[in-house]
Amino acid sequence: MKEKRKKKQLGELGVFAVMVIIFVIMSIASPVFLKANNLINIVRQTVEIGIMAIGMTFLIIAGELDLSIGSLFATTAMFGGYLFKYEIVPPTAVFFLTLLLGILMGCVNGLLVTRVKIPSFIVTLGTMKIYRSFAYAIGDGQSIGQFPESASKSWVWSLGAKINGIPVQIFVMLALFIIAHILLKKTTYGYQVYATGGNPRAAHLSGINIKNVRLIAFAIMGFLCAVAALVSTAYLGTVTTTSGAGREMDAIAAVILGGAALSGGRGTILGTFLGAIIMATVKNGMVLLSVPVFWQDGFIGVVVILAVLVDTLFHKNDSER
Amino acid sequence: MAAVIEFKNITKRFGGTVALNDVSFSIEKGEIHCLCGENGAGKSTLINLCGGVFTPTEGQILVNGREENINTIRKSEKLGFSIVHQEVPLCLNMSVAHNIFLGSAEATKGWFLNEKHMSEKTRELLDMFRLHVEPTTLLGSLSIAEQSIVQIAKAVYFKPDILILDEPTAALTNDQREVMFEVVRKLVKEHGTTVLYVSHRLEEVMMLGDRLTVLKDGKYVTTRNVSDVTMDEIVTLMVGRKIEKTEWDRSYVTNEELLTVKNLCNGKKFQNISFSLHRGEILGLAGFVGAGRTEVLSSIFGADKLDSGEVYVKGERVNIRSPKDAIRKKISMIPENRRDDGLVTSMSIRQNAQLAVMDRISSKGFLSESKSVSLMEEMINKYSIKVGGMNDMILTLSGGNQQKVVIAKWIGNDPEILLCDEPTRGIDVGAKSEVYTILKDIASHGIGILMVSSELPELINLCDRIIVMHEGRITGEIMREEATEELITRYAAAI
Structure with missing residues (x-):
């Protein structure tokens, strides 16, 4: 009995250990790595994937998946960008409209999955394509940049700014991680998410509305994509139709690195945070070591498979009783 | 005649439960040998020993006079x-012909599938069974x-050489x-x-068999020629036990009707089910496996649909469409299959126990x-659940304690x-009697319990009244005083 408990803790520690190992190797290999500026840079580079991975954590624990988030990100970014650029409504209104659009698009995914009963993989594969077309359509195939002062001088742009050299977006991300952690661990909704993914039948028989639990997770996902889109717009000062492409896989990778099970029921926000940090660290490290850029994705692939392999070994006994 | 299969002192234990206890008998070449017994008598276990799914804990199986260790399915086939x-x-996504020839050498000719051969042979076979479907029909349809x-x-x-048919x-x-x-026969x-x-x-x-063997509670009872026995005698042999009813004398039944159902129907699963619970x-709720008992329960609970029929809770007509509705009407259900329906195996003991009582452990969603x-x-004290720590994973508990967690969850x-559907399935004797105590205790507090069980002694000991189902219909109602295993079995078999 005791042994099993230890194993579970090890699973959480596993991600942390991987991160520490990467940090140690990097700090030996590169003198610049441990400098404050570089560390801040790593966290900054975590923001976009990190925020989206939060939503993916809810979905994966609930036993679902969302492949459309890269496109959803692009659509909300283009939508917000268009409104900012042509000053159709005040920036604050753009901010909230963009978030609303994200939630709506997440709900479309969620409704198709829970009410029309199409598997999430297929629904979001479809909406990945559809939402991408929306992103192109909004800008007529063109990127949007050179925003007017009404936008760039507004409070929304402070999301991309720095305070005492620390990017504001880091605080946004950390706040979201903390809220998500509380939501998942301390509320009845989080409890229901774990139960729904762990055993939908048992959860349903326990009086949990598993359809709504999943629908809300999709809505959260859409909301977080929109947040990431706004942060990115403010930071880069430009939005492109192709932005976010491939982000869905990065987010899934971060969640899986963090110890979640694709079959549902298992995963933590802390794990996802560490997973996202690992991904950014690996990318950062490879740049510092001047590894050719085309090796980056390959190396991250290796890390993901290794991490899951280690996790599988830890959880080997779980399914045997 | 020579024995094709001989079981010698077969004992099979699963943890603490003994499924087969020192069973010996033999089956002779060319006979149709029937295996009789109540649910849980050990018939399936015996078959699984032949099939290489389980190996006996003790004893030997002799096939054609030679001791064989049947430890894999392949060995059994050999x-x-x-x-x-x-x-x-079978594979529902494949055609009838492909299913029949799945894994057979006859399916192929060289590197390719031999479709012509498969469909010809399948057609002959289907004709023999007078089944009018095309060999290319999808099995799932x-x-x-x-x-x-x-x-x-x-x-x-x-x-x-040896064909085993399990409730075909x-x-x-x-x-x-x-x-x-x-x-x-052919x-x-x-x-x-x-x-x-x-x-x-x-x-x-009676129609098919040459000889029959009766098993009871995992023990061998007798082997007879079918021509020498009557159905009544078989029932007595299957049951053959006096139950002491002293354990629970007191009954807490009142006249108040808590739950009344009228003419519940659900397709082929059950028809015209009417009763009231006080x-x-x-x-x-007694009957053989497949009589529709579980379906009745889950329909009342809103987990299965009803085609027609009325449900009343305390005299008021209710329309329960989901478990959530049922819980709102103060109905709880302990499901039959603990692992699939009762527990979330990725969660801790505490999380499992409180899944249905979220309101009691939260305020404003927190x-x-x-x-x-x-x-x-x-909960741990009240139901004496033996746990290492309440935050341990649920699967670290024994079956009996897992079941107590499920019961605690629903009574909570x-x-x-x-x-409750088979509330003591797969748990040991000690845990069973603890579960009985819990159920009796909550009944004494004015709760009505509707219990499906395949264990007759359990029904006779615990229930104030027993309704028996056979193939989706109620075939009998037995008051506590007159309940015997024989009577229940008679109604359950509809003889």
């Missing part, structure tokens, strides 16, 4: 066994009865059954196949750690009506 299981292990005929046909085609007629009509019997006559036939329908045993009553811990302590919900 020895000439062919087993038709209750559930159909056939009815359950047709699917089980295909499964039997597949077994027959390869002319096994559960889904069949009488005509289909006649045809199947004909084919089986196989025996022409090929000298030995048949081990398991069915709880005694009339089939406050303080433990009402048993969980209260202290409320949760104190409720869990209360403060129900007025408790539906």
